[in-house]
Amino acid sequence: MKGRPILGTLAVLGYVIMIVPILFVVSTAFTAGDALTFPPQGVSLRWFGEALAYQPFVGALLSSLQLAVVSTALALLLGVPVTLAIQRGKIPGKSLVEGLFLSPLVVPELVVGLALYQQIMIGLHQTSFVALLVGHTVLLLPYAVRVTGASLALADPAVEEAARGLGASPLRTFFSVTLPLLRPGIFSAGLLSFVTSFNNVPLSLLLQSRQFRTLPVTMLDYVQQSYDPMIAAMSTLILAGTVVIAIVAEKTLGFAKIFGGINK
Amino acid sequence: MTSAAEFTGVTQSYGDTVAVENLNLEIEEGKLTTLLGPSGCGKTTTLRMLAGYITPSAGTITINGADATRLPPEKRNLGMVFQSYALFPHLTVADNVGFGLKLRKVPTDKRRELVMANLDLVGLAHLADRKPKALSGGQQQRVALARAIAISPSLLLLDEPLSNLDARLRVQMRSEIRRIQGETGLTVVLVTHDQEEALEMSDTMVVMRAGKVMQTGAPATVFTAPANRFVADFLGYENFLSQSDGSLLTVRPEHLRVSAAGLEPSTAGLTVSAVVRESVYRGVDHIVTMTAADATGTPITLVSTTRRDTLTADAGFLPGDLVVAQARDHEIVRLSADN
Numbered sequence: 314m315k316g317r318p319i320l321g322t323l324a325v326l327g328y329v330i331m332i333v334p335i336l337f338v339v340s341t342a343f344t345a346g347d348a349l350t351f352p353p354q355g356v357s358l359r360w361f362g363e364a365l366a367y368q369p370f371v372g373a374l375l376s377s378l379q380l381a382v383v384s385t386a387l388a389l390l391l392g393v394p395v396t397l398a399i400q401r402g403k404i405p406g407k408s409l410v411e412g413l414f415l416s417p418l419v420v421p422e423l424v425v426g427l428a429l430y431q432q433i434m435i436g437l438h439q440t441s442f443v444a445l446l447v448g449h450t451v452l453l454l455p456y457a458v459r460v461t462g463a464s465l466a467l468a469d470p471a472v473e474e475a476a477r478g479l480g481a482s483p484l485r486t487f488f489s490v491t492l493p494l495l496r497p498g499i500f501s502a503g504l505l506s507f508v509t510s511f512n513n514v515p516l517s518l519l520l521q522s523r524q525f526r527t528l529p530v531t532m533l534d535y536v537q538q539s540y541d542p543m544i545a546a547m548s549t550l551i552l553a554g555t556v557v558i559a560i561v562a563e564k565t566l567g568f569a570k571i572f573g574g575i576n577k
Numbered sequence: 578m579t580s581a582a583e584f585t586g587v588t589q590s591y592g593d594t595v596a597v598e599n600l601n602l603e604i605e606e607g608k609l610t611t612l613l614g615p616s617g618c619g620k621t622t623t624l625r626m627l628a629g630y631i632t633p634s635a636g637t638i639t640i641n642g643a644d645a646t647r648l649p650p651e652k653r654n655l656g657m658v659f660q661s662y663a664l665f666p667h668l669t670v671a672d673n674v675g676f677g678l679k680l681r682k683v684p685t686d687k688r689r690e691l692v693m694a695n696l697d698l699v700g701l702a703h704l705a706d707r708k709p710k711a712l713s714g715g716q717q718q719r720v721a722l723a724r725a726i727a728i729s730p731s732l733l734l735l736d737e738p739l740s741n742l743d744a745r746l747r748v749q750m751r752s753e754i755r756r757i758q759g760e761t762g763l764t765v766v767l768v769t770h771d772q773e774e775a776l777e778m779s780d781t782m783v784v785m786r787a788g789k790v791m792q793t794g795a796p797a798t799v800f801t802a803p804a805n806r807f808v809a810d811f812l813g814y815e816n817f818l819s820q821s822d823g824s825l826l827t828v829r830p831e832h833l834r835v836s837a838a839g840l841e842p843s844t845a846g847l848t849v850s851a852v853v854r855e856s857v858y859r860g861v862d863h864i865v866t867m868t869a870a871d872a873t874g875t876p877i878t879l880v881s882t883t884r885r886d887t888l889t890a891d892a893g894f895l896p897g898d899l900v901v902a903q904a905r906d907h908e909i910v911r912l913s914a915d916n
């Protein structure tokens with residue numbers, strides 16, 4: 314930062330803007346009082362207990378985890394073969410196909426949500442879980458394709474050729490060479506997908522039902538009606554979970570690799 | 578001559594580009610054959626067709642007498658060493674070398690034994706449990722070699738295997754590969770753009786240009802009697818002088834001696850008057866660049882790198898000096914007119 318005072322100041326300012334509001338939320342979660350105010354009145358774990366005992370939050374948390382895990386798995390199962398086909402296969406209109414799989418990034422989620430609502434819930438009479446699963450999987454596909462693609466693009470194709478030359482069939486080569494090479498990329502894609510699904514609001518808002526509601530939507534509902542420290546406690550718990558995931562990811566792979574999807 | 582592999586009328590084209598055109602080539606068993614040429618000459622395409630990574634557009638390839646034109650790589654039993662080494666980064670050195678043996682269902686004990694024997698051959702038995710990234714480039718190259726040899730391949734294919742190594746290691750690996758070839762009796766096909774490497778390592782050199790074979794022969798034959806101007810040029814001949822009969826003479830720069838005009842010794846052979854354009858001192862020799870005219874009167878540039886102690890003027894020459902460039906009869910190569 315030395316010799317770059319403007320850049321340095323901007324960086325610090327950026328961190329302050331990002332972190333300070335989070336610190337307010339975290340500190341109010343530990344209040345012993347009844348109001349969501351700053352500074353907190355006393356210190357207690359009271360609201361954490363309340364949040365974990367509040368049935369709608371717990372139910373929604375389980376729903377969100379279920380949805381995030383299954384949609385991440387589906388996005389990877391679809392995305393990894395698509396990536397391989399795009400990067401290694403000889404398909405005509407490669408960039409068009411790639412564009413198609415990345416398009417959910419630019420199509421407004423409300424439009425996707427509405428389409429799924431009309432087609433899957435009304436048209437096919439499916440549950441909101443099925444509609445949400447389809448919606449989230451589509452939403453996560455770009456991450457699966459992009460991140461594993463970045464890691465495959467960096468892998469030397471000669472390594473796979475070497476396996477073939479030594480006697481491995483294409484299928485054998487995929488499982489014993491390509492997949493291990495892609496492991497960091499797949500792990501990164503899975504992590505990003507999981508977090509994206511878990512935090513999603515627009516799709517979940519449109520496709521929710523009384524039987525199936527995700528945590529962010531439930532929390533949004535709750536804030537509209539009551540404004541007490543329980544919401545801060547729940548947010549802090551989610552934050553803690555995210556930090557744990559981040560630490561695990563950093564320890565096993567390193568952030569640069571995860572967000573760059575770099576396999577070196 | 579028994580051939581380990583044979584190309585008959587093989588053509589490979591991508592769209593409008595022809596990478597290899599009507600190639601006829603026999604790879605002699607137990608010998609080291611080099612495919613030599615500049616980038617884009619088709620040498621790598623030829624090797625990749627032999628390995629099965631590319632299918633020819635036309636023609637046939639046989640390996641040990643059996644048609645292999647459309648056989649996938651995993652059914653050819655060839656050992657390939659890639660320019661980038663292409664080791665499996667997630668496997669240890671021993672597992673890399675044992676990869677092909679495992680696929681061939683060699684029992685664990687026997688496999689371990691073969692892996693160690695092959696690592697011994699390349700002098701790396703002590704690194705068996707390391708991961709590739711903990712190895713230097715030269716060591717990775719040796720592992721790649723051991724991995725390719727471990728499957729007892731019908732042919733060992735080397736795709737520019739030394740080009741990523743530093744100069745000293747490269748020279749060392751040349752004799753190392755020759756030694757391994759001698760010990761194993763393997764048929765080797767080596768692709769390179771380095772004429773020195775080809776001359777030093779080959780039993781047979783195949784010089785290629787734009788998808789076609791320009792000349793095939795033993796290194797000494799190709800070097801002393803290049804078939805045409807391209808081969809001569811590629812092997813470091815310069816000083817191409819057109820003759821009035823349409824033929825071409827060429828002399829290597831290190832064979833062209835320069836003397837001050839009037840002081841030249843009388844020798845049978847080539848004697849050309851020239852004007853010095855530039856003289857660069859290089860320690861062991863000078864590079865003297867001259868302007869002259871060939872037998873047809875066309876202005877040409879002559880280059881001499883004769884050793885300094887043979888120069889008549891000890892301090893070299895200055896631009897504008899009138900000189901005589903000479904070569905003895907046996908140093909002159911005559912190329913036929915049609916090339």
